[in-house]
Amino acid sequence: MEFVGSEGQAKLAESHAFIVGVGALGCVSADLLVRAGVGKVTIVDRDLVELSNLHRQPLYCERDATEKRPKAMAAKSRLNAVNSGVEVVAHIADFTAENALELVQSEGRVPDVLIDGTDNFETRFLLNDCSVKLGVPYVYGGAIASRGSAAVFVPGSGPCLRCIEPNPPKPGTQPTCETAGVLAPVSSIIGSYQAAEAMKILMGQHDRVMESMLSFDLWEGTRTRVDLSSAQDAECPCCGLVRFAFLESQSSVPQALCGQNAVQVKPGGAGMIDLEQLGASLGESGEFEVHDYMIRGRIEHGGDVFELTCFADGRAIVDGTADVGVARAIYSRYIGS
Ligand SMILES: [Zn+2]
Known part of the structure; x- marks a missing residue:
């Protein structure tokens, strides 16, 4: 065949x-x-x-x-x-x-x-x-x-x-x-x-x-x-009632990344950001490298050192903690929201 x-x-x-x-x-x-x-x-x-x-x-x-x-x-x-x-x-x-x-x-x-x-x-x-x-x-x-x-x-x-x-x-x-x-x-x-x-x-x-x-x-x-050939449900909230609850949801909470001592932060409504400008302002807090699609560097916060990677869509990964509160605080302080 x-x-x-x-x-x-x-x-x-x-x-x-x-x-x-x-x-x-x-x-x-x-x-x-x-x-x-x-x-x-x-x-x-x-x-x-x-x-x-x-x-x-x-x-x-x-x-x-x-x-x-x-x-x-x-x-x-x-x-x-x-x-x-x-x-x-x-x-x-x-x-x-x-x-x-x-x-x-x-x-x-x-x-x-x-x-x-x-x-x-x-x-x-x-x-x-x-x-x-x-x-x-x-x-x-x-x-x-x-x-x-x-x-x-x-x-x-x-x-x-x-x-x-x-x-x-x-x-x-x-x-x-x-x-x-x-x-x-x-x-x-x-x-x-x-x-x-x-x-x-x-x-x-x-x-x-x-x-x-x-x-x-x-x-x-x-x-x-x-x-599953006869599992279609006429009352299904998605295909039966034609409602797209997940596409319409607004949640945007920081998430600990699976298997890593790192947290992703993306505040709702964050638009595209100017990485070069952000790199320049972060340069005052630590050493940052600006790439085409991200900036990355280390910053000291509360006595600990974290690695911060920020992408053009406003999203950031804070490496060095699994605590979403700490990551959120670092984001607000250094990137702003
Ligand atoms: Zn369905």
Whole structure:
């Protein structure tokens, strides 16, 4: 049986995949889709590469980690080197209610598939809203500890994420990659499932697209498949009642970054900022380097030293603390809000 063929290859070359998050899952799906010759791949990521990422995030190397490169940029360089025939569009950004629709449509038309590479609930529900609102298939993936799951939600021909899971779990009730870790082969398999499902969608092989939620535990060697073909709920708050609560939410709280002694701060309503000007003003408080897309330096605050990285969209990562209050105080004091 032919899976791709010349006709499929031509369809892939004309298509656009949009991946949110190039961590453990997104690295794998982005790599496979770029190697497959998908015409355009957009990646969105807010994080910096850390040494602790390398065991499960195959687009990065030690140098990316020691230089703390933004994942979006490090991934783009690697993907360009893998296949120069693919247009890779990279955004260093947090995917939020404020910018989600703008980012998804930033190439002038909606992408052909949305892929969740972030493995966090806030983004999943936002992606689901984008998927239903714009009518773009959404490829879901999750990996935690030794367990993984994958599913595909195609608007108009089956359930959406909220038909089966109306609301995100309450914070603190689920294990996170911080508390439970992720076994690298699990994220590698889920990322591969996501790439395969995306390829079927992009090549128009809709009858092959998975209609179930697949879950497995790699350490236990168990596997389950839940049929979703009749799971569409007419009362679903998203696809049934056509309300996009996550796209309309305003929350913008500082977040501790998973597995790192660092906090991301982005005050609501922060617009684009002039990095050169900010670099000059921060120069009075410490040594700062100005790059094209960020400034970075060290500052002393309350007797401790923190590394501050600030991006053009007003977002900052405060490295050296997991305390969101401390990070917020540093942001207000040195960047202002
Ligand atoms: Zn639904």
